[in-house]
Amino acid sequence: MDALKKLQWFVFGAVLMSCLQLWLRRKQTGTDLGCSNPPPRIYDRHSSWLNVPKIWREEMERRVKHMETVCRETTHSVDGSSARTGFPPMLYVDDRHRLIMCSMPKVGCTNGKRLLYALTGNVDMKSFHNFGSGKKVVSYKRFLPRLSQYSPFGAKLRLETYLKVIVVRHPLERLVSAYRGKLEGKGHPITGEAIYIAKRFETNPTPGMLTGKEGVSFQAFIDYLNSLDPNKDYNNHWESYIRLCDPCQIHYDVIARLESQGTDLNMMLKLIGMDDKLTYPEGDLPASSSAVWKKYFTKISQSDIRKIWQHYELDARLFNFTLDWY
Numbered sequence: 001m002d003a004l005k006k007l008q009w010f011v012f013g014a015v016l017m018s019c020l021q022l023w024l025r026r027k028q029t030g031t032d033l034g035c036s037n038p039p040p041r042i043y044d045r046h047s048s049w050l051n052v053p054k055i056w057r058e059e060m061e062r063r064v065k066h067m068e069t070v071c072r073e074t075t076h077s078v079d080g081s082s083a084r085t086g087f088p089p090m091l092y093v094d095d096r097h098r099l100i101m102c103s104m105p106k107v108g109c110t111n112g113k114r115l116l117y118a119l120t121g122n123v124d125m126k127s128f129h130n131f132g133s134g135k136k137v138v139s140y141k142r143f144l145p146r147l148s149q150y151s152p153f154g155a156k157l158r159l160e161t162y163l164k165v166i167v168v169r170h171p172l173e174r175l176v177s178a179y180r181g182k183l184e185g186k187g188h189p190i191t192g193e194a195i196y197i198a199k200r201f202e203t204n205p206t207p208g209m210l211t212g213k214e215g216v217s218f219q220a221f222i223d224y225l226n227s228l229d230p231n232k233d234y235n236n237h238w239e240s241y242i243r244l245c246d247p248c249q250i251h252y253d254v255i256a257r258l259e260s261q262g263t264d265l266n267m268m269l270k271l272i273g274m275d276d277k278l279t280y281p282e283g284d285l286p287a288s289s290s291a292v293w294k295k296y297f298t299k300i301s302q303s304d305i306r307k308i309w310q311h312y313e314l315d316a317r318l319f320n321f322t323l324d325w326y
């Protein structure tokens, strides 16, 4: 009788314990998905850099050192960061791979963003190459967090530990690309600005120009830019890197140049341990190659070019672009 009672108590105890355990486990995993499942920490500031070829690493060091030197020389004249409160608008965050990328319009931006969408896991990796049409990219915008959306502490923590990447191209090449995409020919999307430019800067505007059905001339576009106050915000498509990506505040680790973006971005994928899952297309250069964009400036006077250059001079110096071809 005594032994039976002991057994009963034992069984009762065992059942109680396992119930308690089940309840506890459920409490841990069921309710708080975010905290019990920390993101994999793939990028590491020290060890990740051992995975990339020395020659590329040294090239990045050269570019970064050059940028930092220019930043130090010009701290007083750079007002991009001091004029703005908070972080620049174009910094996108990928928490899964510890990546911060400044992806701005007209720097192979659709491709860069496509890559980020794939990395954040919001787009099927296999279809990321086909994930191309502008509209779709825009509709996915909300899945791509910006650094400015984080708390000051969260943003600072990420800036200190994540890989920071900026993609750059010659400022004047970027202008041509923006002009071609937004103001040249028919069916451009920024009608309001085009009409304004046609009215104020076109010597013989056509009816199509004045109603926004037709784009404006490159000369009118340049005159328009030269009339703007460089200390005020431009349209993002021709805003300076200083304002969009604030290089002197962010201290980028990787400066990818458009001429070498295939190599540079594939090395970036290596740094975050994703090179076996994704490949950035090597030959994927945007439409305006060197010969094409330079042709746009052949009809622009030297003094107009010098003037427009002043708006982008610091951008150019930071990333070692010159006017020497002109």
Ligand SMILES: *[C@@H]1O[C@H](CO)[C@@H](O)[C@H](O)[C@H]1NC(C)=O
Residues within 6 Å of the ligand: 062, 063, 066, 320
């Ligand atoms: C800057 O560009 C010049 C040629 O245009 C090149 O010789 C030099 O190495 C570059 N500097 C850096 C830091 O990349």
